Amino acid sequence: STTGGNSWSPVVFAKDDLADFANYAISCITQTPGGDIYAGTGEGWFYQHGTNHATPMIMGGGIYKSSDRGESWTRLSATWDVNDDDVLHDFAYVNEIAADPITGYVYAATAGGLKVTTDGGTTWNPVAYEEIGYENRVAQDITFASDGSAVASVGNACFIKRAGEDTSFKLRSGSVSDGLISSSGVGRLEFAFSPTDPNYVYCIAAKTDQTLQNIYQSTDKGNTWVVIGFGGSADFQPLGTQGIYDIAIYVSPEDPYYILVAGLNVWQGRGIPGATLFAWEQVTQWSLSPLNPIY
Numbered sequence: 001s002t003t004g005g006n007s008w009s010p011v012v013f014a015k016d017d018l019a020d021f022a023n024y025a026i027s028c029i030t031q032t033p034g035g036d037i038y039a040g041t042g043e044g045w046f047y048q049h050g051t052n053h054a055t056p057m058i059m060g061g062g063i064y065k066s067s068d069r070g071e072s073w074t075r076l077s078a079t080w081d082v083n084d085d086d087v088l089h090d091f092a093y094v095n096e097i098a099a100d101p102i103t104g105y106v107y108a109a110t111a112g113g114l115k116v117t118t119d120g121g122t123t124w125n126p127v128a129y130e131e132i133g134y135e136n137r138v139a140q141d142i143t144f145a146s147d148g149s150a151v152a153s154v155g156n157a158c159f160i161k162r163a164g165e166d167t168s169f170k171l172r173s174g175s176v177s178d179g180l181i182s183s184s185g186v187g188r189l190e191f192a193f194s195p196t197d198p199n200y201v202y203c204i205a206a207k208t209d210q211t212l213q214n215i216y217q218s219t220d221k222g223n224t225w226v227v228i229g230f231g232g233s234a235d236f237q238p239l240g241t242q243g244i245y246d247i248a249i250y251v252s253p254e255d256p257y258y259i260l261v262a263g264l265n266v267w268q269g270r271g272i273p274g275a276t277l278f279a280w281e282q283v284t285q286w287s288l289s290p291l292n293p294i295y
Helices: none
Strands: 026-031 037-041 063-066 094-099 106-110 113-117 139-144 150-154 157-161 186-193 201-207 212-218 226-230 248-251 258-262 266-271 278-282
Touching: 037 094, 037 106, 106 150, 113 139, 113 150, 139 186, 150 186, 157 186, 186 248, 201 248, 226 266, 226 278
Parallel strands: 026 094, 094 139
Antiparallel strands: 026 037, 037 063, 094 106, 106 113, 106 139, 139 150, 150 157, 186 201, 201 212, 212 226, 248 258, 258 266, 266 278
């Protein structure tokens, strides 16, 4: 699109080997401060490949890069070997990809862990952790604040790296009573920073049974967390029972105390500045007719 998304035309790949672009399971896209676009492939949230015919996982083909605003794309050789048919390939499923707004480094949450490239995609390496044992665990999410602070989900645990303070990712999962995100029975974590204040970051957590565990808020870039939306209630269940597959969180670009969470349905949460009290309201209903305004 060259019209802000109002109209679209297909991209034609003028390649001798069209097999390079045979897989369009695009899972995530990011753009660096310099303008390069990276697209991750592979949809790995359901691993019942071959048995779950409704929503099976779809293997990807690594990471693609464009340096001309999407006119042409190259598959990064460090993320895929065309002769490699190993289904356990690290980049078979790229769950999320994000660019540091300050350094331009690109991070990929992959089936083989959280990876980073500092040379434009030529090489990818595991990120540094303060906690050992997470280097090769499945990474589900990575997102950045405007100042370069980062929060990630690796092995269903929360890790943060605060700009100007941390040189490696620090574990911030454990006990809720200690001001951490619960590490018990977690099926998936998703995060979102406030666009207007990098101190504010939110997390929505699904349990292994795919229902809501909790919704969390941090006002210190993820170092400490409080629960602002409790799971376990039939009256507040935005994820339904599909939270490992259907889960999203978003912070208003105008108000760090206004967030949206979504799974089967979308709920809005409005907070009181300086307090941890949030009022929640359901704003969509998946079971209605598609013609209904709140469908």
